[in-house]
Structures are given as C-alpha cells and as structure tokens.
Amino acid sequence: MDFLNALVALSNFVLIPAIAYGSQLALGALGVTLIYGILRFSNFAHGDTMAIGTMVTILATWGLQAMGVSLGPLPTALLAIPAGIAGAALLVLLTDRFVYRFYREQKAKPVILVIVSMGVMFIYNGVTRFIIGPDDQRFADGERFIINARQFKEMTGLDEGLALKSTQGITLITAVIVVALLFWFLNHTRTGKSMRAYSDNEDLALLSGINPERVVMVTWLIVAALATVAGTLYGLDKSFKPFTYFQLLLPIFASAIVGGLGSPLGAIAGGFIIAFSEVGITYAWKKVLSYMLPESLEPSGLVQLMSTDYKFAVSFVILIIVLLFRPTGLFKGKSV
Amino acid sequence: MIRVENLHRHFGGFRAVDGATLEIADGSITGLVGPNGAGKSTLFNVIAGALPPTSGTVIMDGEDITGLPPHTLFHKGLLRTFQIAHEFSSMTCRENLMMVPGRQAGESLWNAWFGRGRIAQEEEALLKKADEVLDFLTISHLKDEKAGNLSGGQKKLLELGRTMMVDAKIVFLDEVGAGVNRTLLNTIADTIVRLNRERGYTFCVIEHDMDFIGRICDPVIVMAEGKKLAEGTLDQIKADEAVIEAYLGTGLKNKEAAG
Amino acid sequence: MSSGVYDDRGNRDRSIANADGMGSAMPVNEGGKAHPAPAGPFLIGEAMTGGYGRGADILHACTIAVDRGEIAVIVGPNGAGKSTAMKAVFGMLSLREGAVRLDGEDITELTPQARVRKGMGFVPQTHNIFTSMTVEENLEMGAFIRDDDFRSTMDQVYELFPILKEKRRQAAGELSGGQRQQVAVGRALMTQPKVLMLDEPTAGVSPIVMDELFDRIIEVARTGLPVLMVEQNARQALEIADKGYVLVQGRNAHTGTGKELLADAEVRRSFLGG
Amino acid sequence: QEAKIGVILGFTGPIESLTPAMGDSAELALSEVNDAGTFLEGVTLTPVRADSTCIDSAAATAAAERLITTDGVLAIMGADCSGVTGAILSNAAVPNGVPMISPSATSPALSNADDNGLFFRTAPSDARQGEVLASILGERDISSVAVTYTNNDYGKGFADSFAAAFEETGGEITLSAPHEDGKGDYSAEIGALASAGGDVLVVLGYSDQGGKGMIQAALDTGAFDTFAMGDGMYSDALLEDLGSALEGSFGSVPWAQGEGTEAFTKIATDAGINAEGSYTRESYDAAALIALAMMKGGEASSAAVAANVMDVANAPGEEILPGELGKAMEILADGGDIDYVGATNVELVGEGEAAGTYRYYEIEDGEFTTVSFK
Amino acid sequence: MRTLGLFALVAVLILGTGFMQSWNSALIILNMGLVSAIMALGVNLQWGLAGLFNVGVMGFVALGGLAVVLTSETPVPAAWSAGGWRVLGALLFGLAAIAACVAAWKRLRRGRRGWAVAAIAIAGFFVYRAILDPGVEAVEAVDPAATGFLGGLGLPVLLAWPVGGLLAAGVAWVIGKTALGLRSDYLAIATLGIAEIIIAVLKNEDWLSRGVKNVIGLPRPVPYEIDLQNDPGFVESAAGLGLDPTTASTLYVKLGYSVLFTVVLVVLLVLAQLALKSPWGRMMRAIRDNEEAAEAMGKDVTARHLQVFILGSVLCGIAGAMMTTLDGQLTPSSYQPLRYTFLIWVMVIVGGSGNNLGAVLGGFLIWFLWVQVEPMGQWLMSVVTSGMADGSAIKAHLLGSVQHMRLLTMGVILLVVLRFAPRGLLPER
Ligand SMILES: Nc1ncnc2c1ncn2[C@@H]1O[C@H](COP(=O)(O)OP(=O)(O)OP(=O)(O)O)[C@@H](O)[C@H]1O
Ligand SMILES: Nc1ncnc2c1ncn2[C@@H]1O[C@H](COP(=O)(O)OP(=O)(O)OP(=O)(O)O)[C@@H](O)[C@H]1O
Ligand SMILES: [Mg+2]
C-alpha cells in the first residue's frame, strides 16, 4: 500500500508532468532539428512560429466556438489545428520566399541565416503581439481531466491522488502519432528520402533530379505543422501567452542539441531528458521516501537535491555530463 | 627511425588496422601501398597522433611516441601531409609557410603587444626562408595568392613546402598524387628525392600510382586488411602473387575490345 | 577553392550552423525551357564561358562533346577547369555565353534536375555519394526521377558491382574510397541515363579497382551509352578513349582521338607526365 | 500650452500583459484633468509613453533620458519593475530633477534609494503586506503553509516579510519556492511544494503570470486546493479562468475602503479599461497625483510636483475620489487643501510611499467577498 | 574608406540625436555604444578570430556586474560576523571537494574511479550544504530589506572593471577546460548553460549580491549631478558656457563616463589589432582555417582556443562591469539572453565578423537602433495611420500596438542590413 502510494505520488508529480512537458519540448525540438538538418541553420524564430501557429488556431477555435461547434469532451482547438497549420505554413513559406531564399541562393553560410532568423523572430514576435496582444489567452474547453486527484483517491482508496489531464493524454498521444508519422515519412516515402538526401548532400541531390525548392517547401510545411501542433498542445496544457513561447526557445534548443542536432530521434530523447531533469532533480523526495522507509528512518528535511531555483541550471549541468560521457551525442547528429 | 609494433585500431567491431608491425628505415623513402580500405590512412593517423590506437606501440628513434598529440610530434620532427590538401585557405601562400615554424616569439601575446622589435627581426628571417621554399617549389609567382585559390596540385606542393620550413626528421605523405596532373606529379617526385638527398629527410609515402612509387620508393610495404602483406623493392612486390591478387590486378580485360 | 562571397571564414561550429553537405553549385534557375536544336553530336557543351557566382570567368569558349557509343576523355593540368566544364554541361553553374545541347535540344536554360529528367547522369569528382544513407538508398536516390519499377536496374548494378550487393544495408559513408566510387557510378546508372558523365572516377583508387572500373566503363559504352569523363590517369584513359580533349586554363588546347593525343609529344610532355 | 508627462512602463517584456491597462489608466487620469478645463489656466497635460522593457536598465534609462531631455517631460508616471525604476531614478530622474511616481515598484530597497526627494510610489512597499497576510492566516488558524513567490524583488521581499511575520506567530513554512514569470511549465515547483506539504499554498505572484501558472498546476495535480494570495493575484480574469476551483481561497489586496475603488471601477469601466487589473488603480493615482501636485504648486514644473505630492496626497484637506479631479482643481485653484484618496486610498508615508490599507477577501460563489479591512 | 564612411555615419547618427533630440540622449547612446562595442569585440575575438561559438555572453556580462558589487560596495560587518566566515569556509570546502574529485579522477585507475568520484562528489555536496546553509541563513537574516548580504570590499569602483575581467576569465577557464577541444556542441551547451547558472546564482544567492532584491546605489567613478549642481564653482563655469546647471551637470557626468569608456575601448581595440596583425594572429587564423592542419603543424589548438576563449570572455566581463557601473545598480533579473547574448551576436555579424573594427561598428550601430527603434516605430505607425479616419477601430488598434512595433522595426532593419551586406558592414578582408 505504502509502495503504491509512493508510486502514485511520484507519477503524479514527476512522471506524468515530465512526460507531458517532455513531449511538448520534443515536438518543438523536432522542428528545430529538421530545419537544422535540411535547411542547415538553427532557427531562432521557431518559438515564435509556434506562437503564430497557435494564435491562428486560437482565432479559429474562437470562431468554431462562436458557431457552436464542439468536440464534446475533447478541446475544440483540435478541430482548429488545421487552420493553425495553414496559417503558420503560409507565413513560413512567405518568409522563406522573401527572406531565406535569397541567402540560400547566394550560398550564404549558415551563421548568416541564424542571425537572419533572429530578425525574423523579432518580426514574428511583433506580429503576434500586434494581432492577439501580449495577454494570456485561454482557449481550452471540453473535459479538463481524464481523472482527477479526488476521483482517483475515491476510486482506489489510496492516500495519494493521481491526476491525469486530458491535455496531457492528448499531448502524449499526439506526440507519439506525429513522431511515428514523421519517421515513416522520412524513411519510407520518396519525398522523405529526398529530404534526407538533400540534407546529406545538396549538390548530389540536384544531380539525382531532386528539386531543392520542393524539398525546402515540404520541410517548411512539416515544420509549420510541428510548430503549430506543439504550440497548441502547450497552450492547451498551460495557457497561451506570446512571451512564454519565446522563453520556450531555450529548453527547445537544449533538447535539440543534447539529442544531437539534426537527428529526429535525438530531438525526442533530448526533450524528455530536459523535462525529466528539470522536474526530477529538484523534486523533494520527502513524501516518496516517507512512504517507502520505516517510520524510524523517515527524513526530517525535504530531501531535495537542489532548490527549484536551479531547475534550469541543473538540467544544463545534466546535459553537459551526458555529453561528456557520450561524446557523439545521444544520437549522433550532424555534428563533427 | 619509426617502428610500429602490433598496432591495432578498431572502429566499433571493425578492425581498420589489425596488428600491423613494420619499420621505416632512417633516410629511406618508404612506399606504403595496398588496396582501398587496407588501413593505410588509418595507420598514418595513428602514427601522427590524429587518432589514438586501440593497442600497440609506435616508436620513433627509440622513444615511445604512442598516442602523443600531433603538435608534440611536430616538435619532435614528425611531419605529415593530408590525403586531401589541408591548406589554410584564407591565408596567402607565404603566410601558409610562415606560420609553420614552432616556438615563434611572436606567437605569444605578450610579445605581440610589447615585443614588436623582436618579432620584426624574426619575421624577416621567416619571410626569407618562406620565399626560398616557394622558389624551390617553383610557385614563387603565387606567393601573395590566397592558398584557397590554388589548384589541387599546387595545394599539394604547398603542403610539401610546409614540411621544408623546419628541419623535419620524417615526413608522412598521404596520396600526394591522387587527382594531381601527372606532369606535376613528376615535379613533386623530384622534390621528394631532392629533400631526401639534400636534407636527409626520411619519407613514408602512400600512393596508388605505381609509376610514382617506382620512381622514388625503396622499399615498398604492402598492407592489406590492416596488416603488412609484403615488403621489398617494387620489382619484388610486383612479382608477389598475393599482392597481385589483392592489389595490382592483371590489367584491363576489355581494352582490346574497346579500342 | 575560394568559396564565394559569403564565406564565414572557416568557422566550423556545428551547433549553430550545419555546413555538412551544403552545396557549392550555383545551379541554373527555374524557368527555362528546352528548345529544339537539331543536328550536332548527342551531347555538346559549345563555346561555354562562365565561372562561379560573380567571380571571374573560368571557362573561356570551351567546347566538349560526345556522341552515341563513344568515350570522350578530358585531361589537363590541375585547375584547368575540367570539373567546371562538366558542371557547366550539367547546369550546376550558369553560363555567360555558349550553349549546351542534348539529343537535338538546346537545354542551356534547364535546371540540373530537369536535365536529369532529360536523361543525363553525372558522377562528380568529390562528394559523390550520400554518406548517411545506405548503399541501397543511394541507388534508390539515383532512380528518384523514375516512376517505373527500378528493381531490375538495381539488380543490374549489383551484378556490375557485386561488392555493393554485400554492403547494401551499410551506410555509404563507411565504405572505402574505391567502394564509394562504385556506389557513385552505380547511382548514376540507376537513372538509366542517355549519357553518362564521370569526373575522375579513379582518383585514389587502387590499381585493381581502377582496372575494374575502366572495364565497366567500356562495357557501358559498348551498350551505346555515350560516356564523357575527366581523368588524371590520362594515359590509361586516353587508351580507351574515342575522343580526347586537353583543357588548359579553361580553353580547348588540343582535341583529337585518344590515340592522336597519346602520340602527340607535346601533349605527352606537358600533360601526361612524359 | 502643453505639459508633458512621461508614462514609462514595460510595454514589451515579461509584464507586457499588465502594462497596457496601467498606461491607459494613467492616461485616463490625465484626460480627466484636461477635460475639467481648469488645470493651470489652459495647460494641457500630454502623456508620452516609453518602453521600460521591465528588464533592460540601459534601454529604460535611454528611453527615460529621451523623454526628459528631448520631449521635455516634467514628471514621470513609472517605471514599473523595481530594477529599471531604480536605474531610471538614479541615472535620469535625479540628475535632471524630474520626479517619478511609480505605480508598481514595490521593492523595499527603493525606500532607501538616494532620490533627492524625487521618488514616490502609490504601491505600498511589500514589507507591510507580509504582516497583513500573516495575520489573516493567524485568524484562520492555519499554522503550516507552503509558499511560492515570483522570483523578483517584489516576490522575494514579500515572501521575506511574510515569512518573518508568520514565523513570529508560530506558523511553519514547509517550503518557500520561487517561480519564474514568463515560463509555462511549473511541474518542478509544484512537485517540490506538494512533497513539502502544508495546509494552504501561499501564492505571492502575478495573476496573469507564474502565479496563475502555479495555481493551475497545483489544482491540476491536486497538490493544494486552497490558496492564500498576495495583491498581485487579485484579478477577475483569474476567477473567470479558474472558476469554482478557487472557492474558499482568500487573500489580501491594497484597497481603499469603499468609495474610492468603486468610483474608479466605474470611470475605468466606462472608459473601457479593466479596473481590476494589477496596478491599474495605482497607475491612475500616480498620474492624478502628478497633476494635482502641479496644480497645487501653481505651475507646470518638475519642482512643483516634487514639492507638493505629499501635500495633496495626505490630510488635511477635502477627500478626493477618482472622477473628482475636476473638483480638486477648483479647490486647489481657490487655494484650498485636498487629501487625495483616489482608487487606492493613497496615503504617502515616510519618504513618499503608500501606507496602504488592505482588504482581506475570500472567494465565495465565484466572487471576491470582503471579510474585513486591515 | 568604407570603414571611415560607416564610422562617420555612426557619428552622424549620434550627433544627429544630439541635435534632434538632446545631447543627453546622444551621450547615453554613445556610452552604452562604447560598452556594447567592447562586448562585441570580445565575441568577435572568439567567433571571428577562432570560430568559437559562445552563447553565454550574458553570463560573463553578469559576472562583470557581480564584480562591481563585490569590489566597490561597502562591507556589511554585521553579516560577516553573523555567518560570513562560515560561508567563505563552505566555499573553500566546495573548491577543495572539486579538487579532490579531479585528483581522484586523474589518479585512480579506470574501472573504479567513476564510483569513487561520484562518492566524493555526493558526500562533498552534502557536507558543503551542511556548512553553507546555516551561514547563508544567518547572513540573509541581517536586515533583509536593506542589506542581507555580505557587501563588497569597499574599493574604488574602477578597480571592479579588471576584477570583472578576472571573474569572467576564471569561469571561462572552467568552461574551456571541460568543453573546448571536444565536439563543438559542447561549447554551445556549456556556455548557454553556464550563463543560465550564473544568472540563477545571482538571483538566488542573496548573501552574495542580494539576489533579486537588487543592489542599488553603487558607487560611481564620476561625481554626482546633485553635488555638481550644488557646487557654486561648477554652476558658474556652466553659466559661462551658457548652460543651465542641471543640463551642464548631467552632460558633465555622462561625458566623464564617455571619456573613461573611450579610453578602455581604445586600449582594448589597439591591443586586439596588434594581436591580430602579429604572428599570433596569423596562427589563430591558421587554426580557424584548418584545425587539423594547424595541429599537425605543431600548434596546440586546444590551448590556443582556451586562450582566446578566455580573452574574449574577459572583454565581456570588463564590459559587464562597466555597464553595471554606468547603471549604478545590479539587477540580476534584467539579464536576459535576448538582450545580452543574441543582441551582441547581431552586433558582431552585422558589423562583420573577423574584423575588430567591424565588431565595434556593429556595437555602436545596433545599440543605436535598439534604442531608437522605439521612436522610429512610433513614427512609422503615425505615418501609416495618418491617412485613416480618426476614431476608426483599425487606427485605434494600430496606435494601441505601437509599443510592439519596436521589436518589429528592429527585425526589419536587421533583415534589410543583412540583405545588402550579408557578410557584415565591414567584412574581413
Ligand atoms: N571513422 C571511421 N569509422 C568507421 N570505419 C572507418 C573509419 N575510418 C576508416 N574506417 C574504415 O577503416 C578502413 C581503413 O580505412 P583507411 O582510410 O585507412 O583506408 P586506406 O587504406 O587509406 O584506403 P584508401 O586507399 O582508399 O585511402 C576502411 O574500411 C574504412 O571503412
Ligand atoms: N566553387 C568554386 N568557387 C569559385 N571558384 C572555384 C570553385 N570551384 C573551382 N573554382 C576554381 O575554378 C578553377 C577551375 O577549377 P576546376 O575544379 O574546374 O579544375 P579542374 O580542372 O577540375 O582541376 P583538378 O584536376 O584539380 O580537379 C580553379 O582555379 C578553382 O580555384
Ligand atoms: Mg587513405
């Protein structure tokens, strides 16, 4: 019984939140890593792409809600995601056409593109705030919980509650589906393979009859979709605010790098590592331990390795240690 | 000069160098040949410190140099060139040469700020030496050209020139000839021989062009599957059945039909 | 090589910038069409003048051509513009003057990928395989433009280069130099090209593999496929060539049959190493 | 004739969602004065906005410098975050002799700043509210709490003063964990706090920032179901968003007893401004004080503001509520005395800080209901 | 030529600000421009000269800020007696524990050393916390609203600038030792992480620098305006120049900073240029061009990378200290990657990486824009909306969003500059 309580407490406060957060980071990192792999630069505007995709989704959700459409227990926003993707896709394609393409054709070195993407970031940022404003926006509806803590306690008779939000469930399921789809696409379809080929060797891709502009376009479309899905899930789970999306950039980049930039598998692993190290290291183990240990050994303090002030710092230390012991990165990315 | 004993270098499960034992005699120009993937470049990289060995030892002049970093080996007189030319592309040919000598006073920041006079003298000497080397290599007209703008063969000459800026004891050349025009290759061959004669450098040369090997090398070592397969003069090697089967082959079968 | 105006001066940081596999070609842009232009050899790059980006001209009115069933070989000193000429024929850089014609059509304005669809196959001098993809995927990429079933072609390639069949699940980047060259040629053959262009296919390849490669090339040419190739192993190459070009500083210096060039004392001395 | 008043708030940056309402509310006071038409014989007050970014002291200083030396503002309504406020104060305001009234810089450290008599604030220093909140918990017989505060000078100062007061009364703080604003994920903080336990979670943050995120996360995981909240958490939007889940939670908020706030709510709502937002009331008061002090001094000048703010804000004199600025002008023009009450019951103590009265509220039936005033 | 022209342009922009807005604004831009130029110079040393990617500029700048507090604040004796020595002891113990870990790692044989080091680290960590925590608590309890920290050494504030450099150098050394010479990703992650860690420490270790409660009113190397205004001699000479005392005093103080900063910048720039144009610079360029070959030519690439990484970080540290001195306060929460890392990067790339003068130019220009895009954005909006009917909803919305035009304008300008000068305004030859 005590063991079960300990397990439930751990799941409730560490496992479930970390998995959900990890999936959100992973989806974001996938987008970053795809652009890095195929378009060859670190896209600083990704956080704001997520914000814009989410913004369009929100506007569409409001429209649907106004029309009385609903998905029952599921959030209406899921229905609006395609609109968000379309909006984000349109925006990134336009940006590519008028900004990035110039540098690509000039064979500008990636670092230039990185700085250019910072400029784009500023612009997207302004656009988002301009259209929807800097405020918090709530757009989640439907059932909030699959099971909440109180119900769980009643059901099981345990002392500890376990809450599972529907958004967490949706996040995880969506992440799995999206990742599976992406893998299948990259490894088994002609277009996917042509993208990998282009990423491997641009000139040779040209010589094989692959149209680079098409590859670029498909990449942006996928990235727009990933960004919108990630952003919407994040917004559903927490809430939408442009500034948080900008702040998300750092953990997303950390995820992508630790997993090995350019490697989709790595992005996913990286997302989970960051999420787990943020949530796990700063967790106060007192509760879990007091269930597990005999009363005489019960800890007096909180048994917290680090205070939560350092959660982000800790996750970085973990990354560095991971990299020190796995010099090729978790999944060998494009790095030398 | 160099003795390699039971050297191994594995990549995962793959044994690129698999217990090679060989010796490069002082003052010789030793050729190193072998089929693609035999482990020649890997062996070079291990000797020159670019890759750590899995096991085994490398001995230079009686001293164990296994696993020393390349810059330490450089100061011990062991130089190498790369299979693909590694010029400093944004620097001029002259600068490419002038940066080579070790322990320059001007390489310390302190001197760069406060010892300008001393640096100026030293630079003058370096400049003279660099120009001499460029003359020697017949590319003095390119001295102010960026190295990145040279053609493939000229880059290879420049690589060779770097080894002449200091008094090397042994120089490792990795496929200087690949992709180089044959006429230019002859010049390079002559240069190698001259350096060997006039300055007493020892050479170890990887090459697939048998004419080139024949012109300068004695002895020739054949590697296959990470081990030494044979050693001898070129003629001896050419007569070796195992070498013919693994490496040299018997010439074109379709030539007549095509002609 | 000086790599254009936008050089980032040797910075090799991989976490921000991924220069791996970044192209250096300045391909002909979209929008052009092929025009009928009958007569002439099967493939000809005629009086080509051009260079990289906004840099100086590297080719000066250079002409190379190959006809059905022929092997044409280009030789010349390093930096003469041989590879540049090949790229120009393939549309990897825009010509300032001159034209490229294939099979009775003027294709000067076509993009490289459109030329592939017109039946051209090219093996560049360097970076000629997809290192992160398996051997089989490399071959599949060769057949990218084909909509039909390319299984049988793949079997033919495997038959031609048996070692590749053994290694087909291995990443091509892990192969040795000679094996890589075989993959590269195999990839070009998968296109089922109407003309095959090879840039120094034998550089760094051991004698036995080189002989093997030349054998294959002759075999291929005998099936009627024109082969245009650059070679530094010039004597061996010219021996099997029907036509030879000597390029010097982007200009045609000598042209003739392989035998003629081999017999020319000056060519021998200056370009073939005596 | 025109008198310019600087409105320096963080229109971009971490509190960008609060600042528009704050700015509007300050401008509402100024336009009210202008509309009265009696201000200093036809002088018009013109607000000039600038971005403090909330975090970038250098940019904020540059912006303030521009307002002062280029636009020639006579006084500054701002800045918002304590860090940039201190920077503007010492680098731009004090050197140029321009007074500042901050609606939201609550750091106790600013009390000791070398301000040359130029710095005022309508938000109370956090030191006092800590005591108020502790006494509320005492009233409710709550002896063990977990605390989370927003990791800035406001939150930290508040948490410190709360801890001191609460522990003095014998209460136990199981864990005091900061949270960063502008992040979305607070799983780690909630995990630690839940493990530490406590009867209620004391949330000293912002209602549209990390504070809300923390409450949301606590509710989602079932870690806590009752919350004690500081002033930054008081907002209708929070109630609306979290709904019935907040039932039974309580908190403190600086509050003018009765009329002042109601009056403000009315005029603000009429003007389309969210009266309940954090610091909107303080912003209105700050701007109003500037205008009143000028009127009192009889000239539109920096010196007049600096010299008279304390005077118009405090007794003796006729009490002035929001919406009565016109009346105040008349009194002042006649040489009378006023005691500006404003939206937050302004009472400046010490070197020009709000003393503050607090409302102890509880959430019942989805509404803030007053329990008592402190 | 181009160099001269562009610097003239910057001069015109700043002078223009002086004429159009005010000289105070102009000087303020100039001063921060000087500081930014030093930061950009530091990043340029690392990236332009050695190809090292430092995304932790913010951390080094913050260390400079910390140095100002540690050097120039007056010490708080009560805090020292309450627990200061204990804290110091804990820190020393921490260092010893780390040294023990490193020693164990080096001495012990492979198989078991991992466990040994882990054991030392974990035990050391708990002992460290046990010593540290009570001390910290005691220190922070000393009048938390006003002090609650140990204070500094009470030395002249100018001394803080080199100290800032030293602190930065120390941290750079640690990062360099662990991350340089390995995969380049490490450097990105390590610098990104260390910057976050430094900020986290600054925010949360109240005993050190009051954490988020900020240290304000730091000493200045120049006189206070108020004192000047009250100094009859000064007022008189100001009157002689036809200036009112307020303006004169503010200008005087800012000019004082400008002179100090200019001296620092010029010295650093001259040193950087001398280094670049010497065999050392040649060696660095060679290393940047081709590490492998440089290594084979006897250059110790790792050591050189470490050297240049430390140098660049030192510049950032010095600049950070200068900036905090200029602000007169340390506010840890104001350190944001966008402002202190990415903006500096923008300066370097727009100015032209690899060219010291370019970096300096970028520093001035981008800083100017960063400050002036706000009025530009407002102006843009008023132009856009001028044609619209008064009171229309769109106009109101546009005018209401005018503050957000700031970043947008910055973005647009950045894109335009990079479009026409993709290698930067002053590219390396
Ligand atoms: N980094 C690596 N990872 C895995 N395998 C490698 C690596 N480097 C080399 N190899 C393998 O080691 C073997 C030997 O390679 P090496 O480059 O030494 O051959 P070589 O004798 O120089 O051949 P060539 O004549 O083609 O240059 C090859 O089969 C190659 O695939
Ligand atoms: N991407 C490029 N950008 C600019 N210049 C280039 C580029 N590639 C090659 N060049 C220049 O063009 C000229 C011709 O190069 P090319 O590669 O065609 O020579 P090549 O005849 O193939 O020589 P090699 O026998 O060494 O391969 C050389 O001077 C070279 O420096
Ligand atoms: Mg090799």
Ligand SMILES: [Mg+2]
């Ligand atoms: Mg070539």
